[in-house]
Amino acid sequence: MDLLSSYPSWLITHGAALLIILPLLVGAITSVLPRERLAWIVTLIVTLICVVTSLGVLLDVYFNDAQLYKMGGWDPPHGISYIIDGLNTPLIFLICAMALLCTIYGLPSVAAEVEPKKRAPFYAAFLIGVAGLLGMVVTGDAFNVFVFLEVSSISTYVLVAMGASRDRRALKAAYNYLILGSIGATFFVIGLGFLYMETGTLNMADIGNILRDLDGGSRVSLVAFGFIVVGLGLKLAMFPLHMWLPGAYAHAPSFVTVFLASTATKAALYLLLRFIFMVFDPSFEYVITVVTYVLTALGCIAMLFGSLQAIFQTDARRTLAFSSIAQVGYMLLGVGMATGLGLAAGYLHLLNHAVIKAALFFALGAFWYRYGITRIDDFAGLGKMMPWTMGAFTLGGLSLIGVPFTAGFTSKLNLVEAALQRGWAWAAIVIVVASILAIIYIGRMLMAAYFQSPPEIDGEVVAKNEAPLMMLIPMWLLALLSIAIGVNADLVVEAAQGAADVLIGGGV
Amino acid sequence: MFSTIFENFNYAIVIILMMTGLYVVFSSRNLIKKLVGLSVFQTSVFLLYITIGKVAGGQPPILVGGHGEGSGGAEEHHASAATNMLASGGEAVATGGSAHHGAEVLYSNPLPHVLILTAIVVGVATLAIGLALVVRIREVYGSIEEDVINEIDYRYNLEGTDA
Numbered sequence: 001m002d003l004l005s006s007y008p009s010w011l012i013t014h015g016a017a018l019l020i021i022l023p024l025l026v027g028a029i030t031s032v033l034p035r036e037r038l039a040w041i042v043t044l045i046v047t048l049i050c051v052v053t054s055l056g057v058l059l060d061v062y063f064n065d066a067q068l069y070k071m072g073g074w075d076p077p078h079g080i081s082y083i084i085d086g087l088n089t090p091l092i093f094l095i096c097a098m099a100l101l102c103t104i105y106g107l108p109s110v111a112a113e114v115e116p117k118k119r120a121p122f123y124a125a126f127l128i129g130v131a132g133l134l135g136m137v138v139t140g141d142a143f144n145v146f147v148f149l150e151v152s153s154i155s156t157y158v159l160v161a162m163g164a165s166r167d168r169r170a171l172k173a174a175y176n177y178l179i180l181g182s183i184g185a186t187f188f189v190i191g192l193g194f195l196y197m198e199t200g201t202l203n204m205a206d207i208g209n210i211l212r213d214l215d216g217g218s219r220v221s222l223v224a225f226g227f228i229v230v231g232l233g234l235k236l237a238m239f240p241l242h243m244w245l246p247g248a249y250a251h252a253p254s255f256v257t258v259f260l261a262s263t264a265t266k267a268a269l270y271l272l273l274r275f276i277f278m279v280f281d282p283s284f285e286y287v288i289t290v291v292t293y294v295l296t297a298l299g300c301i302a303m304l305f306g307s308l309q310a311i312f313q314t315d316a317r318r319t320l321a322f323s324s325i326a327q328v329g330y331m332l333l334g335v336g337m338a339t340g341l342g343l344a345a346g347y348l349h350l351l352n353h354a355v356i357k358a359a360l361f362f363a364l365g366a367f368w369y370r371y372g373i374t375r376i377d378d379f380a381g382l383g384k385m386m387p388w389t390m391g392a393f394t395l396g397g398l399s400l401i402g403v404p405f406t407a408g409f410t411s412k413l414n415l416v417e418a419a420l421q422r423g424w425a426w427a428a429i430v431i432v433v434a435s436i437l438a439i440i441y442i443g444r445m446l447m448a449a450y451f452q453s454p455p456e457i458d459g460e461v462v463a464k465n466e467a468p469l470m471m472l473i474p475m476w477l478l479a480l481l482s483i484a485i486g487v488n489a490d491l492v493v494e495a496a497q498g499a500a501d502v503l504i505g506g507g508v
Numbered sequence: 509m510f511s512t513i514f515e516n517f518n519y520a521i522v523i524i525l526m527m528t529g530l531y532v533v534f535s536s537r538n539l540i541k542k543l544v545g546l547s548v549f550q551t552s553v554f555l556l557y558i559t560i561g562k563v564a565g566g567q568p569p570i571l572v573g574g575h576g577e578g579s580g581g582a583e584e585h586h587a588s589a590a591t592n593m594l595a596s597g598g599e600a601v602a603t604g605g606s607a608h609h610g611a612e613v614l615y616s617n618p619l620p621h622v623l624i625l626t627a628i629v630v631g632v633a634t635l636a637i638g639l640a641l642v643v644r645i646r647e648v649y650g651s652i653e654e655d656v657i658n659e660i661d662y663r664y665n666l667e668g669t670d671a
Contacts, residue, residue, distance in 0.1 A: 154630075169661055178634065179546060186550055193557050
């Protein structure tokens, strides 16, 4: 409470708008800045302000109550309103914090991976992407969601393509992402069109109320629901719609991979949650059918399929990308249970996975930075060559598997508990099997790193060459955070529980 | 059956364009043709939205005689226009004429046009980025045929060097 009272009141009141407008405006300015160092400093300052603001907003919701920010002072059904509640504040803070950590990491990383004249525009695209993601999460207007979805997507296509100076396959990956991402966004907007036909409004809370009065509405809203689920499913890499993800994660600059892995799919998943539970309602028959049978089934298939695919990859980044698809499966399983416990567990895994995957991708980026390594075969002896980076990677890897006293264990335990409470013992078995598969693909990398000796070049063993401090700090911060969550998860569990309460309890 | 199709011919066009666009995206192996398909697909959505906004027999949404009546009348007009705009989401309102209390003129809903203006801008931006990417791909790979590019990448993956 002390921390909150030290915030100026205008920052809390207008925090929702500031979080979007600031990165959006500064992003435009950053693109024409003459020097890359200047662009980096500006990005750092902006993300720092965002972190401070989002923390204030988070505390305000925690101690006071959810708030509705009316853009321009127009009342909700006509004007655009921004929602700040227990469901989205943890995610807002997550996005801002990840943006800050990525920026810190980016100083050495971007300098190594992006051509000099493209670095200032790179930071500009990044800032606009941050604004888009925050907008997707904050807004309470359905069409506004589409606009921010596209703002973040378009900047992400550009960011992924920037990996071309390191790996030309980034271009192809960005192109595939663009095609599938646009189809996803268009499906989403078709769904919105049908919703608008049915209800005549675009405000999410208003749509929710009207649909509840109509008891789910006619076939039009059923079709709308289908389009929206498929559209968002593409964005969040739901199992059969995940084809864009491995390429985009594997060939983008490390900086972008980290940011994408920890925020982009999460924001889309958040939207899916908000649409299923607060715009539509699980009490409608078609909604609960899709949630229980389709989402759960796809989630379980994703867990097994993603983990199996991860085992057979040769590229370390592709391995972790397929693991990401599997982790999305865990979250979807939590959503599919549609119980308070299941939703809380899914949301908890969403937060934990963002922390874990970011730490892992940070470490992979550092391997490339020092030795140009991306293939698992080349991991031999990394434990001796980069002990600190490999240490963070190990902690992250153990957490991904779900070893006790790590963040991954906490969320998987919660998921299993929720599954058993729902009476789905088979789901618990799937979770355990997928975790065993995770041991294989993470273990393969750790074995190579620790039990094989460093390679010899011209008769000399490759020298130890640790990653720069700017990379180690964010990496270790997240690795230690994942352990801290594993030891004492109260704060995060409480946040996830709060989010689940919002979903089950209904709208603002 | 045919009469239903002709009465809703704009919906028929929307569906045809949508399916054509999606089919072109998935079936063609040429990167430019894929983008063409994507554009057609997005255009069908623009048409869908514009169709929603049309109210049968509706005028363009312009105030009729609003300025001459003094400020009081104009304000009333505004208020009724606002409620009307909110209510006329679909064609349901157009048939039920009694919903238009206060407003003398039946007019089309302008909101979908505004929405779709945004979507058109988004579509143009996406297309521009897509074409820019194709230009870069052509520079790097020397081809815009997906099969050729995949072949090059496949060989690269196997050998770890450029073919």
